Amino acid sequence: MFEEASEVFDNMFKSSFPLTFIVFIPAVLILVSPLPAEAAHEFTVYRMQQYDLQGQAYGTRNAILNTEARTVEAEVLSRRCVIMRLADFSYDKYQKALRQSAGAVVIILPKNMSAMPQDIVQQFMELEPEMLATETIVPVYFAEEDNELLSIYTQTLTSSSSQGSLSAAEVLLHTATANGFQMVTSGAQSKAISDWAITSLEGRLTGVGGEDLPTIVVVAHYDTFGVAPWLSYGADSNGSGVSMLLELARLFSKLYTYKRTHAAYNLLFFVSGGGKFNYQGTKRWLEDNLDHTDSSLLQDNVAFVLCLDTLGNGDSLYLHVSKPPKEGTPQYSLLKELETVVASQHPEVKFSMVHKKINLAEDMLAWEHERFGIRRLPAFTLSHLPSHRSAQRSSIMDVRSVSPSSRHGAGEPPAGWVHYCKSHQYPKRKHFTFQRVSFPSSSLVMALPEQPYCNIIKRLHKRCSVKVRLRWQNSVDDLHIFASSLKLCLPFSLRVKPAIFDLLLAFCIAAYLGMMYLAIQNFGLLYSVVRRITLPKAKVH
Template sequence: MFEEASEVFDNMFKSSFPLTFIVFIPAVLILVSPLPAEAAHEFTVYRMQQYDLQGQPYGTRNAILNTEARTVEAEVLSRRCVIMRLADFSYDKYQKALRQSAGAVVIILPKNMSAMPQDIVQQFMELEPEMLATETIIPVYFAMEDDELLSIYTQTLTSSSSQGSLSAAEVLLHTATANGFQMVTSGAQSKAISDWAITSLEVSDDMRTILLMDDSFSWQSSPFCFSWLSYGADSNGSGVSMLLELARLFSKLYTYKRTHAGFNLLFFLSGGGKFNYQGTKRWLEDNLDHTDSSLLQDNVAFVLCLDTLGNGDSLHLHVSKPPKEGSPQYYLLKELETVVSSQYPEVKFSMIHKKINLADDMLAWEHERFGIRRLPAFTLSHLPSHRLAQRSSIMDVRPHVDVKKLSRNTKVVAEALARVIYNLTEKGAPGDLQIFTEQMQVQEEHLSAVVDWLTAQPRAAQLVDKDSSVVSTLEYHLAHYLKDVKRHYVKADKRDPEFVFYDQLKQTMNAYRVKPAIFDLLLAVCIAAYLGMMYLAIQVWCGLLVLYFKSVFYIFL
């Protein structure tokens, strides 16, 4: 084909100049205009969560994207991919894209999220629950900022914002000549993940079955808007770190018979905590509703849940029912007050009473799962309310955990528990008596290492399966201090599932540099006009030549 084309061009050059000029240049323009676009950039994107909980859909329902990029400043967003930086994000802009039926939304995150202005961080944290609670048809993605992606955003912003100040003809010309970007995802449409198991870890043996405490919390991170960005540093990486340190400390105390307390301990790492505490719910059903299981059949002194304890100078004991005077849970409350007031006066301690609202679809705190089953339980946290955005935000990253304060809070819990199980109050022990000192003291380096490891990887429930390295590492760590580590799996009922997870949460997106469709139309019009002008010029040129030769002929005659 190329040989035939070369012969045609060769004959054209050998012919008269006007024919070459008229045909060759348009032919080159026609051949060049539809050349395939080059890929401007390839980058990883993280899709908003998609799951069903108790029959209610959450998050985005779509994962396929193939549309032209625009910024929210453009007048028309219909069937366009709206890209915006987190620094410029607002709920009004987000709703504008949804109202105009945008094809997708891509939010660009800065490289260092902890360096973002606090007002922007707080604003986005407050918007995340609303974004997640709204069933969104269009795909919503996050992307980490880099130089090329920022250049794409800048060019698209310039193109989108300039159109508002131009005339109609200028807008048409600008639209036809400007470069655009076609955003395309390489993944398939999302589908439900079948037979997914939420994993929990229980630690007990013949010596410490259960009678005193159940350190129960969600070691998997919250269901944030974007699961692949859910590192859950304070909520609840801090709780995991504290539990592991408590397991280490009390395993030493329980090693010797002379220091073995009258209470037994059980440590429980529950999975799927922010999915309405599915791991805890199934564990309670298995141990309370089955006659062949006696784990919780005996008297449980109390259940202590640890949640978001890596920052702040306050500690709140959240309860569904105030403890009765003289009960073990009452003694724990008093011992926490004693330890805080005598050893850490800078900490403000309080008890917050909130009744369980069974009408709500989601429980507020994990201890409510135990309260429903009439087991005495409470949650310790530095947050005064379960509604605060820190519990479920992608902004909850490693810098949000102050290891010194986490170490202090761990010491408070360990000392208060020890005073309860060894009955030091009735024995008249002073409030400033410290049990965990010297070789038995809380290891700040250990806490820091665990938090660093947990926040180095996303831990959303859809990403942590039974073969995950997170599960196996935690299991190994617990087995180092305690015996008989057991796994508990929770699978959704196939007929009436309480939870359904979906895939395609992480994809590769390509930004292709393209010309708009109107460019081809404008090019065709220009070529047609050019050919028409050349045709008319040749006709006039030929007429002039004929007239010239006639005049010369008459002169010679």
């Protein structure tokens, strides 16, 4: 019986070789198939800035990635997605990934930024301008830490670190058999936004006592800046400046409703856009008001321009000027009044004036008041920063709560963006509560049509009884922004075999089929050998 069955199988496989695939391939796939992949974990990533300013490219150029995850401790980073935590981040490690032509870089940020050591936060803030200054082909993303992402990072770190102590054969075997994590983005390559505008707002309070009244201008730019647009909340720079401007507008609107407190000054409140791009919104606003109109308050007598910038932290207060004010001028009176109030009411606050001339040779102006100084308008900037080069003005780390010792304005010290407190009935008690920033306000994000930032400012201005109007300026000719693919959903597929495993699997299948083919073609010989081995030997008498 067994011999007859062997002859049937021998003739069947010799006459129909494709039948070999039908019978044996399913068995092969079942035996050597990889472990089933676990469910994919999706989380949100935020892309690095991308813009061109004055012919210079800044930030990352690519947005698409589909590659395996590694940590910077791995020996080979080429065409791999390098993930690293902020606590372990350094510029040398970042440059190592770029030099080895990594497929992408993902930096994991902690949920609670205030819990991070200040030296790490300060170090990263100082590195952000360097990361943006160089055009980077590699896609760079940021992600907020969660339990699943932390678990993925830990497993990847363990796998990457163990490869350094293995031999070449062990590394090859580990590469072929280990489970990895595949990172895939679903977005498209970013494209420049050709039609976008800088949005600014202005509000007015008219003085009393005559027609030709001097005008006091209060200015604050609302946009923020950081290495990642969707993470640039700007709690201090310059959410605190806008918060203080709105609080001043509220206070003066209340004073201007009564004859006894109605001052003989026109007040102009200007919330400008494009502040982080060389104050382009202020530049266009000045051109419209000084060069193309005859009905602007700036055409009349301007007492001074007060710019508010980064006022929500610290125990110091600086008045930055391009030209020291002369005695007898309104700006000199303001300077002396500030000195008196600080000395009598808040002696713990250090107040001083910082003089810096306008340097037109630099690509970027230092402070917003320099835009007004170029047009020969008396202006200065009030800030708690002693220098315009402070890293706090352009960082995604600007989300920390404001120190309780900061008392630079009316009401509570601002901790970021301002929301109107609806729990207090207007106008019986008019005030704003200063809360943490709830949405980013980077210029790249503001270019998107669905952003409600300026409309919120307009509503708050109107609640202060200030006549408000929105102003749109055309986009800057020498600034091209790429605001697409800034926020993506990134799935991590767990238990993903590396690409070399496919080659190994194909080799095993080919070897198995080759052996089976040879065995079938020589089934008679194989059967006789097996029969000879399995049959008992005849006894010798």
